[in-house]
Amino acid sequence: xxxxxxxxxxxxxxxxxxxxxxxxxxxxxxxxxxxxxxxxxxxxxxxxxxxxxxxxxxxxxxxxxxxxxxxxxxxxxxxxxxxxxxxxxxxxxxxxxxxxxxxxxxxxxxxxxxxxxxxxxxxxxxxxxxxxxxxxxxxxxxxxxxxxxxxxxxxxxxxxxxxxxxxx
Amino acid sequence: xxxxxxxxxxxxxxxxxxxxxxxxxxxxxxxxxxxxxxxxxxxxxxxxxxxxxxxxxxxxxxxxxxxxxxxxxxxxxxxxxxxxxxxxxxxxxxxxxxxxxxxxxxxxxxxxxxxxxxxxxxxxxxxxxxxxxxxxxxxxxxxxxxxxxxxxxxxxxxxxxxxxxxxxxxxxxxxxxxxxxxxxxxxxxxxxxxxxxxxxxxxxxxxxxxxxxxxxxxxxxxxxxxxxxxxxxxxxxxxxxxxxxxxxxxxxxxxxxxxxxxxxxxxxxxxxxxxxxxxxxxxxxxxxxxxxxxxxxxxxxxxxxx
Amino acid sequence: xxxxxxxxxxxxxxxxxxxxxxxxxxxxxxxxxxxxxxxxxxxxxxxxxxxxxxxxxxxxxxxxxxxxxxxxxxxxxxxxxxxxxxxxxxxxxxxxxxxxxxxxxxxxxxxxxxxxxxxxxxxxxxxxxxxxxxxxxxxxxxxxxxxxxxxxxxxxxxxxxxxxxxxxxxxxxxxxxxxxxxx
Numbered sequence: 104x105x106x107x108x109x110x111x112x113x114x115x116x117x118x119x120x121x122x123x124x125x126x127x128x129x130x131x132x133x134x135x136x137x138x139x140x141x142x143x144x145x146x147x148x149x150x151x152x153x154x155x156x157x158x159x160x161x162x163x164x165x166x167x168x169x170x171x172x173x174x175x176x177x178x179x180x181x182x183x184x185x186x187x188x189x190x191x192x193x194x195x196x197x198x199x200x201x202x203x204x205x206x207x208x209x210x211x212x213x214x215x216x217x218x219x220x221x222x223x224x225x226x227x228x229x230x231x232x233x234x235x236x237x238x239x240x241x242x243x244x245x246x247x248x249x250x251x252x253x254x255x256x257x258x259x260x261x262x263x264x265x266x267x268x269x270x271x
Numbered sequence: 272x273x274x275x276x277x278x279x280x281x282x283x284x285x286x287x288x289x290x291x292x293x294x295x296x297x298x299x300x301x302x303x304x305x306x307x308x309x310x311x312x313x314x315x316x317x318x319x320x321x322x323x324x325x326x327x328x329x330x331x332x333x334x335x336x337x338x339x340x341x342x343x344x345x346x347x348x349x350x351x352x353x354x355x356x357x358x359x360x361x362x363x364x365x366x367x368x369x370x371x372x373x374x375x376x377x378x379x380x381x382x383x384x385x386x387x388x389x390x391x392x393x394x395x396x397x398x399x400x401x402x403x404x405x406x407x408x409x410x411x412x413x414x415x416x417x418x419x420x421x422x423x424x425x426x427x428x429x430x431x432x433x434x435x436x437x438x439x440x441x442x443x444x445x446x447x448x449x450x451x452x453x454x455x456x457x458x459x460x461x462x463x464x465x466x467x468x469x470x471x472x473x474x475x476x477x478x479x480x481x482x483x484x485x486x487x488x489x490x491x492x493x494x495x496x497x498x499x500x501x502x503x504x505x506x507x508x509x510x511x512x513x514x515x516x517x518x519x520x521x522x523x524x525x526x527x528x529x530x531x532x533x534x535x536x537x538x539x540x541x542x543x544x545x546x547x548x549x550x551x552x553x554x555x556x557x558x559x560x561x562x563x564x565x566x567x568x569x570x571x572x573x574x575x576x577x
Numbered sequence: 578x579x580x581x582x583x584x585x586x587x588x589x590x591x592x593x594x595x596x597x598x599x600x601x602x603x604x605x606x607x608x609x610x611x612x613x614x615x616x617x618x619x620x621x622x623x624x625x626x627x628x629x630x631x632x633x634x635x636x637x638x639x640x641x642x643x644x645x646x647x648x649x650x651x652x653x654x655x656x657x658x659x660x661x662x663x664x665x666x667x668x669x670x671x672x673x674x675x676x677x678x679x680x681x682x683x684x685x686x687x688x689x690x691x692x693x694x695x696x697x698x699x700x701x702x703x704x705x706x707x708x709x710x711x712x713x714x715x716x717x718x719x720x721x722x723x724x725x726x727x728x729x730x731x732x733x734x735x736x737x738x739x740x741x742x743x744x745x746x747x748x749x750x751x752x753x754x755x756x757x758x759x760x
Contacts, residue, residue, distance in 0.1 A: 227757065231687070232651060233750040239686050247684040253748050254690040257678045299626075308621040315629055318600040322640075325593040326664045329637065478634040485637035485664040 104128070104179065110147075115140050127180045134168075134185040134194065141170065141183070141200045149174040149181060155197065155207035157215045161242040164189045166215060170197070187217070196221035214240040279360035280351035287350055291497045292316045294526055298533045305537045320493045328486030331388045335483070338384025343491050345376030346498045353505045354428040356514065356521035365427045367415060370506060377499060378404065381480050381492075388483040396479020399470035399544045406551040407460030407467070413559040414450040417566045418443060418510060427506070431514025444511040449562040453555045454511045455532065460551065461503040464536035469544045504529050584726045591726070597640065597666060598723035601716075604639035604663070605632040608656065609646020611672045611706045623709040628716055636662040641719070644698075646706065647675035649687045653695060654752050657745060660696055665731045668699045670719060673706055680705060694744040697730030 108120060111130060119131040132140055149172040158167040170183040187194060196219040197204040205224055211217050212225040216238040219225045228234065237244050296316040303310025312318075330336055352373070354365045378400065385393035419425045422433060434441045444451030460467040470479050481492055508514060508521075508528055515521025542550065586594065607615050619625050619632065633639045636659050648656065660669070671692050674680040679690040692698055699722065702715035722728045734741060745752060 230651075232654075232754050232756070235750075236686075244686075246686045249686045250679075250684050250688075250690065254679075254688075255694060255744075255748075256683070256690040259678075303624070303626065306621055308624040309627050310624075311626045311629060311631075315600065318596055318629060322593075322596040322600045325596055326640075326666065328664060329662075478638070481638070482635050483637055489638055 107177075107179065114143055123182075126178055127182065129182040129184065131184045134187045137168070137170070137183065137185050138195050138197070138200075141172070141197050144172050144181060144183070145200050147174075148176055149179075151175065152197070152201035152203055152207075153180070155204055155211060157211050157217060157240075159189075159215065159240065159242045160186070161189075166192050166217065168194060168211070168217070172201075192217040194219055196225070198222050214238050216241070276361050279358075283353075283355065283360050284347060284350055287501050288494070288497060290522065291501045292320070294529060295497065295500070298530060301530060301533060302537045305534065316493075316497075320490055323490035323493060324487055326486035326489075328488050329483075331483060334387030335384050336488075338380045338382075338387055339484075339488050339491050340380075341383065342377045342380025343495050345373060345380060346495050346502070349373040349377075349502055350498050353502060354431070354509065354514070355505070356516065356518045357428060357432070358518075359428060363426075367419070367425050367427060367506070367510075370427070370502065374499070374502065377495065381495075384488075385480040385483075390483050392478075392482045393480050396470050396482070400480065402544055402548060403460060403463075403467060403470055406548040407457045410453050410551060410555040410559040411457035411461075413556070413563055414447070414453050415510065417450065417559075417563040418447070421566050421570075427509040428514070431509040434513035435516050442511065442513045447511075447562055447566065449558040449565075451511050453559050453562070454507050456551075456555050458503060458507050459532055459536060460547070462500055462532065464532060466536070466539040466542045467547050468536075469541055469547065500529070504532075586726050594666075594723055594726055598720045600629040601640050601668075601720070601723075602631055602633040602638060603641045603643055604636055604659075605634055606636075606659070607643055607645045608648055608652050609644075609673070609675065611645030614672075614706050614709060614712060615643070615645065618709040618712050623713055625713070625716070628713070628720065630716060636660075637664060639663055640666070641668045641670055643670050643672065644676055644692060644696075645672040647673070647680060647682050647688045648692065650689065650749055651687075653689060653745075654749060654754065657696065657752055665735075666728075667731050668719065668723070668728050669696055669730060670700045670702065670715065671698045672702050672704070672712070674703060675705075677701055677703065689748065695741060695748070697734045697741075699728045699730045 104122070104126070108122075108128060111117065111128070112120060115130065115132060115136065117130045117132045119129075121129050123129055130140070151173040153171040153173050154169075156169050158169065160167060165186045166189050167184055167186045172181050172183065173179075174181075192215070194217055196208060198208070198221070205222060206229065208217075208219045208222050208225050209227065209229045212219060213229055213231060213234070231239070236249060239246070239249075293313065293316075296311065296313045299315060300310040300313060349370055351360050352365050352370060359365055382397045382401070385397045418430065422430055424430060424433075430443075434443055439445065442451075444454070463471055471481070481489065484492055504525060508525055512524060512528065515524055617623060625631070630641075636642075640663075642656070642660055642663065644656065660667070671677075675682060675688065676692040676698070679688070682688045683690060689695065700715060700719050702711060704711055707715070719728065
């Protein structure tokens with residue numbers, strides 16, 4: 104595993120590299136290096152893209168994209184991370200390297216608002232039909248307020264009478 | 272042919288309906304006991320049919336409605352011709368060919384109403400049902416032709432009369448053993464029981480031809496299913512198991528035969544339709560042809576030496 | 578839950594209700610997490626066929642629609658036009674606390690809070706999830722309700738159709754969706 108870490112350091116020059124658990128390597132790069140990094144990993148034998156997802160760092164006003172690739176021959180997970188701007192989040196698509204990223208990018212677009220250049224499917228809705236608010240997994244979205252406004256709840260009457268006075 | 276024949280036919284219809292529906296209910300209990308549980312009540316099938324007849328139904332045009340009525344009418348007409356323990360509502364008209372011909376009216380009526388509903392599941396189910404018919408008919412017809420050749424008659428009551436009087440050894444299932452086995456396998460195919468029930472597959476094609484039936488149409492389909500079961504089991508009973516000299520013997524043999532096929536089908540999975548066709552064209556067809564050759568060249572299969 | 582206890586059936590409807598009560602066919606479609614409690618109720622240990630109930634494949638053949646658990650907005654659209662395809666008399670039984678007041682998903686942006694604003698519910702079975710014994714108890718209660726003529730949800734839906742439609746469209750927007758998965 105150290106051999107792989109050294110190779111990555113030489114080839115990609117990441118911002119940070121660490122091993123959070125056994126057989127897992129986390130690599131942090133700049134956002135414009137994501138496409139080259141994915142191509143490098145694919146060519147090195149990490150042929151399965153497990154997931155593409157996103158984390159919302161609202162205080163630093165950044166979105167962090169996470170790609171996890173897996174190698175079947177060595178059994179090692181590589182977690183590739185990059186931070187992009189939160190106001191206008193844009194990223195190049197990974198579907199030309201890993202065709203299965205098509206639906207993952209669609210999900211990230213729907214729930215976080217990230218535009219993927221080159222993936223023309225990404226704008227179509229996948230899970231949410233007729234959605235009319237900001238992307239729901241962002242941290243400034245209030246699900247309780249949305250739910251109370253759209254789906255009326257049952258009114259609760261007197262539930263019990265306390266012997267110490269007053270109704271609940 | 273006078274009015275009394277039609278009255279006898281009507282009485283036969285009502286009695287057959289009550290008997291067969293009760294027997295189906297009891298067989299639901301038998302299947303349940305096979306699965307280590309109590310089953311439904313013995314009159315549950317009556318409740319199902321009357322509940323279905325009481326609901327509102329949705330219609331898809333007159334072809335849809337007419338197909339159901341045509342199927343039910345054709346099958347009811349066939350039931351009148353079946354001889355029950357020597358008693359026939361229309362004497363002399365109980366030929367095997369007449370009954371096989373009229374059975375097709377039921378299938379065609381169901382196909383017509385399935386086509387009129389416009390649902391693709393119905394078309395798939397009807398195509399599978401007709402393929403199923405093709406599969407089980409070939410070995411069964413070879414055995415029946417062999418029997419007609421051996422007995423010089425194609426009337427159900429005459430063939431069943433010829434098997435009586437000699438006890439159990441007179442049955443055609445014992446004298447033509449390969450033919451008897453082919454008949455029971457073909458009976459499983461005709462009744463649409465597992466392993467040959469892929470045309471009603473509920474979770475696969477949403478119950479096939481019956482997918483758009485609700486309410487009264489479904490009630491008619493259930494009644495149709497009861498009558499068709501009666502016809503098919505009666506044919507096999509009369510041809511291979513000696514019919515019945517008295518009415519009680521007939522009903523007892525009928526109940527035992529139907530319960531036997533139910534127990535076999537209760538422990539089997541379901542074949543795909545191409546597996547069913549390939550199966551019927553291998554072993555049952557070979558057995559039917561061997562039986563035919565044995566009967567043609569040596570007389571009846573097992574000769575009685577006493 | 579009983580909407581209206583007045584019994585105004587004539588003789589034929591009373592006889593028909595006896596048949597309907599003793600042979601209920603459920604639609605083989607279970608939403609949400611409560612669907613895990615249906616197979617034990619149907620199979621050998623807690624046999625549902627003793628009560629006369631059994632599964633049927635299509636909405637046209639079914640009598641009762643079981644809403645087992647939470648309903649997301651996507652599922653609610655399909656359930657609505659599935660319910661409208663069933664033939665009357667038809668019943669709805671709602672399992673679990675998510676149908677009563679939202680359950681543990683009360684603040685979710687995708688699940689509804691109260692089922693009986695969109696569809697008429699005849700019987701609620703509470704629990705998260707109700708065990709098969711509770712479900713059998715609930716079904717026996719449904720049979721009693723049908724025999725007494727209290728399960729009138731389908732009539733309520735027909736008479737108050739505009740009210741139900743307004744609630745459905747307020748919460749959902751549109752019922753029938755055209756997108757690439759549904760032409």
